[in-house]
Amino acid sequence: MGLGREEEVETRGVPVFMPGTKVRATRYVKNDGTFAGREIGEMLVHKGDVGYVRDVGVFLQRYYIYAVEFIERGTIVGMRARELHAENDSGSAS
Template sequence: MGLGREQEVEIRKPPQFMPGERVRATRHVKNDGTYPGKDVGENLVRKGDEGYVRDIGTFLQQFYIYAVEWIDRGTVVGMRARELTSLDDVAASGTAGRAATTDFSERPGL
């Protein structure tokens, strides 16, 4: 009988997305009551919306939370990696989504 808690500690690995990276939502995201000025249950992000990662934080010392600015909506919403796919990879490689983990050895200062 498990607690339904995710076992993987995501922050042991590098983030999947970096600030400035263009992303697309893979799921609808509704307000759970933590987004100010919106009703509980109101749509914050729709599947297919495109935006840019502005910042990276953590939650429960386990997960990365990506602050994504959704340009068409004029909002910034915290998103999990499983709710996003990179569009920068699509433009560079012509494939959908991120095929492998990011290699940080080529990025100075990281």
């Protein structure tokens, strides 16, 4: 008996981004209540914001979570690879 759609286990491969990688957010991120000191529903990251991967962690032994520092916003937010694009030094997406 199946449990529905099987999702890929990301951690079987290597992370998409490594610490120090410059990235651009592809989605808006609101506080779901897990970001201390900010109101629930408050916008933490805007689509298009540029940040740097500080660390790579694992969630539920399935997914890579990238701790991205958005310097202009003064926030460090955990994001999935599908929410990010690598950004080259000239400022255009790679």
